[in-house]
Amino acid sequence: MKSPLEAPEKQIAEETSAKPEKPAPAAVIDTSKMAKGQREALELAEAARDPLEDRGSFASNLFVGRYDFDRIYPYPAQSAEDRTAGEDFLCKLESYLREHVDPDEIDRTGEIPPENFKGLAEIGAFGIKVPKKYGGLGLSQCNYGRAAVLLGSWDGNVAALVSAHQSIGVAQPLLLFGTEEQKQKYLPRVAGGEISAFALTERHAGSDPATMSLRAEPTPDGSEFILNGEKLWCTNGVKAGVLVVMARTPSKMVGGKERKQITAFIVDVDTPGLEVTYRCRFMGLRALYNAVVNFTDVRVPRENIISREGAGLKVALTTLNTGRLTLPAACAGLSKRLLEISRKWAGERIQWGVPIGQHAAIAGKIAEMAGSVFAMEAMTFLTSSLLDRKAGDLRIETAMCKMWATEMTWRIADDAMQVRGGRGYETAASLAGRGEPPIAVERFLRDCRVNTIFEGSSEIMRLFIAREALDPHLKVGGAIFNTQLPMSDRAKAVFSSGKFYAGWYPRQWMPNGAGKIDNLHDTLRGHVNYAARTSKRLARGLFHAMARFGPKLDREQLLLSRFVGIATELFAISATCSYAQWLLGQGKPADEILALADYFCRSARMRIDHHFAGTMRNVDKRGYDLVQNLLAGKHTLLRDGIV
Ligand SMILES: Cc1cc2nc3c(=O)[nH]c(=O)nc-3n(C[C@H](O)[C@H](O)[C@H](O)COP(=O)(O)OP(=O)(O)OC[C@H]3O[C@@H](n4cnc5c(N)ncnc54)[C@H](O)[C@@H]3O)c2cc1C
Incomplete structure (x- = not known):
């Protein structure tokens, strides 16, 4: 885990005439009052931080009220050439999964048959991103993401096997950091199927x-x-x-x-x-x-x-x-599958005289699924494509995709189970045993639960993103609060950060939207302007929280998680609008695309309202105190009467 805050300091520096002092990373956070273990963990994580100057990140800038829509618009779609390069493998993978991988049998036995390892190796599934000169397929992140969509929609076990092998296993760190000798020695082995x-x-x-x-x-x-x-x-x-x-x-x-x-x-x-x-x-x-x-x-x-x-x-x-971008792609595949299951069932299951999809309670769930699936693809493939273009530092985008997509997919799986009713809870084998289609919603639900835990749990993703959110402020103003620094440095920081904030803060109150954007449909433009204005509101909120809590803000995890939630939804809205406009340009049916994008953005805006409301009024402190007492052994009645 990277600890709390790293910065778009270049953008901040561009905005300020005063050149802020740049304290060394370890001095940004006051570790003097921390317990030894906590301090060591933080200092080690701080030392591991990549001190990039310009991270060129759309999502990071949302926290400082900069809405650089032109970084993600026009939608950086996968090029036709790159798509074609992946086509042959993706067709092979799809038919291999359909014809040779039996997810229910794998789930029942707890084993992936040896012939599946062999078959997947033969089509190149273990070296998708490994360059051809090292024996891999040499495909892009976008094509790898498309493979993850297929895998995620079919079988979680095989998806995890293939993903752990090359997203975090030997291939990825060697591609990033390996010497030529290491690459020559190990990449052909792992691309060929050595797990x-x-x-x-x-x-x-x-x-x-x-x-x-x-x-x-x-x-x-x-x-x-x-x-x-x-x-x-x-x-x-x-x-x-x-x-x-x-x-x-x-x-x-x-x-x-x-x-x-x-x-x-x-x-x-x-x-x-x-x-x-x-x-x-x-x-x-x-x-x-x-x-x-x-x-x-x-x-x-x-x-x-x-x-x-x-x-x-x-x-x-x-x-x-980078590796954690595979999970949201796999989640997009699974979510599409769950939406399809829900769509079919909601149309054919009649209760109270009409298909259940005509009951508003069920329709509401499926609408949320549809909007979220659309946004999940938009965010994930936008980020994948930016990675392929080496468009700056995308740590925040990948963390947001991972956190948002894994949580949404769990919600979608839960809703799909509700839509399927008792059949959702019944195993595929039992359904088949009494003559019904073996639709394994319960397996999908079980399989996807861990996604919010591994490769950086949701809580850790929130801390990581919050760290990035606070970074510009800590870089500019954090030294004021840092008791480890000499008084002279802290006094200097008051002076320089005061100058900075005198320029920056009033700008966060300006009501301007995203500026001039060519060829954006009016429906989408409304949402993009909202996102631009709201990023300023977010930046103000964060600044006020800094002023209120000072260096203790990084302990206000629930408050910070609301800011992270707002920024993530803003990223989702922006990616969705950019993607929708691109689809319109490809001649896709405008009424369908706009209905989906508009629904999603409105729904995300309601979640943002909810987060903002929580920043003003909440029970965080009471809840925290209550739990400390609970942990200390009080509230014994809550333990009474159980086995
Ligand atoms: C199926 C599976 C596969 C895995 N595969 C791999 C693998 O291939 N390689 C590998 O190295 N690891 C792997 N892991 C480990 C996985 O990455 C860890 O489970 C994960 O990092 C969380 O660690 P933990 O389970 O010990 O939880 P803990 O760190 O003990 O955390 C417990 C809970 O507390 C929360 N929490 C912890 N610290 C904080 C904090 N500072 N603030 C707020 N909340 C906090 C966590 O989010 C979590 O909800 C796997 C785990 C599972 C279950």
């Missing part, structure tokens, strides 16, 4: 990987490292031939202070001392090959370090930044 996995989590180190304890000690001559410890929940670990393992290497002294080091290693599974000691089983994804992996004196050559010694957390976090 890979990503081992970060440990029993005591979940969301906070900085606390990991698996150790890698260098040998006296420094040519090798000896790994000892254990990794938990390593997806694909049971089948993997090669792992990316994050381990603690000896600490370094930086500025007189001990700095913990985490290093990423490529580890061959057949190395003596490495053992898969347990296969974990879950509520859903029953055929996930998820392992506890034990390391006893496992010797790994120094040349297997990815990037450099001490850069392991950065390797892991950067890998996840």
